[in-house]
Amino acid sequence: MAYVLLGIAILAEVVATSLIKSTAGFSRLWPTVACLGGYALAFLLLAQAVKEIPVGVAYALWSGLGTAAIVAIGAVFLGESVGFAKLTGIALIIAGVVIVNLAGEH
Numbered sequence: 001m002a003y004v005l006l007g008i009a010i011l012a013e014v015v016a017t018s019l020i021k022s023t024a025g026f027s028r029l030w031p032t033v034a035c036l037g038g039y040a041l042a043f044l045l046l047a048q049a050v051k052e053i054p055v056g057v058a059y060a061l062w063s064g065l066g067t068a069a070i071v072a073i074g075a076v077f078l079g080e081s082v083g084f085a086k087l088t089g090i091a092l093i094i095a096g097v098v099i100v101n102l103a104g105e106h
Contacts, residue, residue: 021078061097
């Protein structure tokens, strides 16, 4: 169940981060409410997940998968460029997450 909570936390964080641009510097009410609500949900669920998952493993998954998802969303929906260097960086982040999980105590 902890990994389900972590997965939802990652999803909430990705949605919240995706909304940052639409808040226009937190000057638009409803995108701001949705963004901050997403972050609140993400942290609440992450806090619950780390009751059973080592915090290093949980945070590695959260930050790594979240970063990769945000790069993909930026490229597909926000028109951001994705070059070789950016893809290499994402691959290294994912490799780091895998290594942390393989080396972590479960």
